[in-house]
Amino acid sequence: MSAKRREPGLPQAMLARFEEMGLDLDVFVPALLRLPSQTFRINTLKADRESVLDALSYLDPEPVEWNDLVFRVKGRQKLGNLVEHFLGLIYVQDSSSTIPVTVLEPEPGERILDMASAPGSKTTQIAAGMQNSGLLIANEVSVKRIAALTGNLDRSGVLNSVVTKQPGQAYGHIATGYFDRILLDAPCSSEGTLSRSMRTLEIWSENSIIRLANIQHALILSAYYALKPGGVLVYSTCTFAPEENEGTVTHLLERFPESIVEPLELKGIDSQPGFSEWRGEDFDPRVKNMARIFPHLHDGEGFCVAKIRKPLT
Amino acid sequence: MRSKDKKTSHLKRPERTQDVLIARMLASFEERFGIDSKHFHAYRLFTRSNDVWCSSLDAGKAEFPHVVRRGLRLARVFDFSVKPTTNAVQLFGHLVKRNRIDLDPDETRLFLKGETQKIEAPRDATDGFVAAFYKGFALGIGLLKGENLKSQVPRSRRVIG
Ligand SMILES: C[S@@+](CC[C@H](N)C(=O)[O-])C[C@H]1O[C@@H](n2cnc3c(N)ncnc32)[C@H](O)[C@@H]1O
DSSP, X not given: OOTTSOOTTSOHHHHHHHHHTTOOHHHHHHHHHSOOOOEEEEOTTTSOHHHHHHHTGGGOOEEOSSOTTEEXXXXXXXXXXXXXXXXXXXXXXXXXXXXXXXXXXXXXXOEEEESSOTTOHHHXXXXXXXXXXXXXXXXXXXXXXXXXXXXXXXXXXXXXXXXXXXXXXXXXXXXXXXXXXXXXXOOOOOGGGTTTOTTHHHHOOHHHHHHHHHHHHHHXXXXXXXXXXXXXXXXXXXXXXXXXXXXXXXXXXXXXXXXXXXXOOOTTOOOEEOOXXXXXXXXXXXXXXXXXXXXXXXXXXXXXXXEEEOOOO | OOOSOTTTTTSOOTTOOHHHHHHHHHHHHXXXXXXXXXXXXXXXXXXXXXXXXXXXXXXXXXXXTTEEEESEEEEEEOSXXXXXXXXXXXXXXXXXXXXXXXXXXXXXXXXXXXXEEEOOSOOSOOSEEEEEEETTEEEEEEEEETTEEEEOOOGGGOOOO
């Protein structure tokens, strides 16, 4: 299909970009607009995996391959109305959204920063990985979104969080070399979540991609400064725009050429490597270690993830 | 259980220091629910006005600008009673030894809606705050008065659907 043909709801400029990314619009666009199957994550802060599975056996959940706490359910359910949800035994989370923290591999007792955390899907996942110990800073700049974040921290039974409200850009100065791990799930143009909400289109434009990429540049540098030597930074977005993915990581690699982009092993996910160039501009070759998740290849929302390590010396 | 003397409950008493509030909460958890205070040694307990909060030790002492909150609110300490939060009971409910009430699916549905319901006697609980359970999982706090169980699930957490 040519980008010239009108796809109801999607701007021509967006379709043209998808085509430039080498995507077959006939296959990609319907998948992008179709809701992925529902998934939930077991919250081990409240109960162990087996007893939650026992309680939820009536849903006949199916495990995913990359994370043994994540399950798909058949059909469409009102998971948010279940007693098990009220109890905080499960967190309803898109399958792709569970990948960044799976890759972050949080450990008990560590110091971890979630730099852009609301509404807390990934914060609560990190807290579970830390077994409620150590220190988890859940930072968020938007006061409106903090209520949802604290609600989810409460329901999930998180004890090791400190919620802060400031631009993530500040952390590089106030906590230089402090954190073992940092998640930067960045504010982005959210192209990958169009199946859930077309509201993304209200703010989507080529200009907003550039504006967001500039914010991401500042955030990723701040995160890198705040990382301990040997520490791990996971950078993720729910968008396809190369400027916001490979472009942002290339920006970091230009400033800190010694940083390492680790290859990702995502069992059971048909992910694609990072792009090597966009619109005639080459990215740092190491960004091919990033994982791009496309909804026509993986039953989940669109995502892009990078795992970056700060060398010890 | 609750203070009837609402007029004086707002007055700050000199003994209402952080330590006193925490000690009262721990004593009440022990007395009412059989929760041994040693379970909280691994955490930091602190107060904000009349509420006792709980966090990991590291989260309790980390110094950062623009902190909104730390950890989770455990209980509100009134003059004559201590009311655990729904979130605290859900997290520490497995430690509750007495004043527990098991609810069936229909009773649970009403409890999640925040309603008051008649509970068949006899149950192993006395009047006052009780921990409600469903299939062994702690749902939250109810206020038991005779045969009536009043759900204390806060509005923001109710499940109406
Ligand atoms: C993609 S969302 C995060 C989703 C969240 N990590 C989750 O999994 O639930 C990005 C968040 O970044 C916040 N944000 C935007 N600009 C920011 C900044 N400069 N510093 C920190 N957070 C920011 C937005 O308000 C938004 O809540």
